[in-house]
Amino acid sequence: MLSQNCVLVRDPLSLEHIRSILVRLEDTIIFGLIERAQYAHNAKMYVNGAIPELKEKGIEGSWLEWFLKEIETFHAKARRYTSLDEYPFTAGLPEPVLPPLVFPKILYPNDVNVNPSILSFYTRSIVPRITQRATIALSALKRSNGIVGEGECEDDTNYGSAATIDVEILQAISKRVHYGKFVAESKFRDDPGLFIPHIRSRNREGIEALIMRRDVMAKLLMRLRKKAATYAQEFGPDGDAITNSLSNGNTKVDVDGVVELYENYIIPLTIEVEVEYLIQRLNGLSEAEVEELVKTKPN
Numbered sequence: 001m002l003s004q005n006c007v008l009v010r011d012p013l014s015l016e017h018i019r020s021i022l023v024r025l026e027d028t029i030i031f032g033l034i035e036r037a038q039y040a041h042n043a044k045m046y047v048n049g050a051i052p053e054l055k056e057k058g059i060e061g062s063w064l065e066w067f068l069k070e071i072e073t074f075h076a077k078a079r080r081y082t083s084l085d086e087y088p089f090t091a092g093l094p095e096p097v098l099p100p101l102v103f104p105k106i107l108y109p110n111d112v113n114v115n116p117s118i119l120s121f122y123t124r125s126i127v128p129r130i131t132q133r134a135t136i137a138l139s140a141l142k143r144s145n146g147i148v149g150e151g152e153c154e155d156d157t158n159y160g161s162a163a164t165i166d167v168e169i170l171q172a173i174s175k176r177v178h179y180g181k182f183v184a185e186s187k188f189r190d191d192p193g194l195f196i197p198h199i200r201s202r203n204r205e206g207i208e209a210l211i212m213r214r215d216v217m218a219k220l221l222m223r224l225r226k227k228a229a230t231y232a233q234e235f236g237p238d239g240d241a242i243t244n245s246l247s248n249g250n251t252k253v254d255v256d257g258v259v260e261l262y263e264n265y266i267i268p269l270t271i272e273v274e275v276e277y278l279i280q281r282l283n284g285l286s287e288a289e290v291e292e293l294v295k296t297k298p299n
């Protein structure tokens, strides 16, 4: 719909609009993983106190936690994290320098935040998986230079470059997963009366059954595999894809790893966010207000 000043007005809660954002974030996440796959695992980055220089400065956490805190501190000052579609990983960040922007209140007040789970699965499962090839290539190179044993594997010491990309991927995954709140709000507003009995009885399975779209998920995984395989190709100087690069072995990122990230972590966590958001959806409403909601079914 075009408004009078010809600015395209979109309903922020239209599922079509929300899904288009989720689809774009697929690209961001895939490209991030391609970038991260250039570096070895660098396991020390994720272990508390494993980098002595950091410890000497009195910083107890991991290299990645320190990196997140420094970046998020600055971004918080510059007014990131105020629009409720992005959540920081670090607690206790400073207030923004500028006064708050006024955003339309689209989401119902809630405290759903799964960033600790995202950080945990990303560092424990995704990084080792996505960096496996670089790690193997690095250890082969080190062995050929006579480095064996302890110093042989995993570590290319590119902690700054690798953490920069980790932060970008974590932010994109977090945004994607917490967008589940908008999906949930949209589905709820479409027919509140359908959800309300399940919310009242705290029936998480019932809510999940209402929001789950297996057809959408199956399409997503198919699209993701095709995108990952396409973006991960090597191209020759003439711009033609180098043949055979669509087989999993030669690509810039492990395509199965990308699909499994979505299948095992991103989609289940998004659904968890949707369900938990809806569980809180009637908090603080009076009986009369809930009755009113039932009547607001728009179509």
Ligand SMILES: C=C(O[C@@H]1C=C(C(=O)O)C=C[C@H]1O)C(=O)O
Binding pocket: 019, 183, 211, 212, 213, 214, 216, 217, 220, 266, 267, 268, 270, 271
């Ligand atoms: C995101 C949606 O909601 C649910 C979550 C999905 C996901 O995380 O990709 C996919 C389908 C639905 O089960 C949607 O309907 O588009």
